[in-house]
Every structure is written in structure tokens, then in C-alpha cells.
Amino acid sequence: MAQGMMDPDPGKSWMKQMIAHHQGAVDMSNIVLKHSTDEDVRKEAQKTKEQNEKDMKELQAELRKKER
Numbered sequence: 001m002a003q004g005m006m007d008p009d010p011g012k013s014w015m016k017q018m019i020a021h022h023q024g025a026v027d028m029s030n031i032v033l034k035h036s037t038d039e040d041v042r043k044e045a046q047k048t049k050e051q052n053e054k055d056m057k058e059l060q061a062e063l064r065k066k067e068r
Contacts (some may be wrong), residue, residue, distance in 0.1 A: 015063045022056040025049070 007013040031051035042055055 009066075012063060012066055015059050015066075019056055019059050019063070022052040022059070025052040026056070 005013060005017065007016060026049050029045040029052070032045035033042060033049070036045070
């Protein structure tokens with residue numbers, strides 16, 4: 001997230017910080033999926049992982065457009 005805070009463009013800064021935020025959610029979900037045996041928790045972790053990966057890809061694509 002620190003990288004995003006360094007960007008002078010507030011829109012790009014926000015996108016970079018949100019990408020880092022979503023990556024954190026994916027990382028946490030992967031830990032749960034690796035270690036938890038609670039099926040309800042695993043189901044939520046899988047949903048969270050998939051949604052955050054989708055959101056992250058959308059933000060990355062938009063950021064690439066802005067950085068051209």
C-alpha cells in the first residue's frame with residue numbers, strides 16, 4: 001500500500017492501495033483454505049478469494065489504461 005500512497009495522482013494512488021488491499025484478502029483467504037477444516041468458513045474464504053481476485057484484476061486493468 002505504501003507504493004500507492006507515493007503516487008501524486010489521487011486516482012492512481014487509490015487504485016494501487018485497493019489492489020494491495022484486495023491482495024491481502026486473497027492471501028488471508030488462501031491461509032484459511034489451507035488450514036481450516038470448517039466448511040462454512042472455507043466456503044466464505046473461497047467466495048472472498050474469488051471476488052477479490054476479480055476486483056483486483058479489474059483495478060489492474062484500469063490502472064494499466066491510466067498509466068499509458
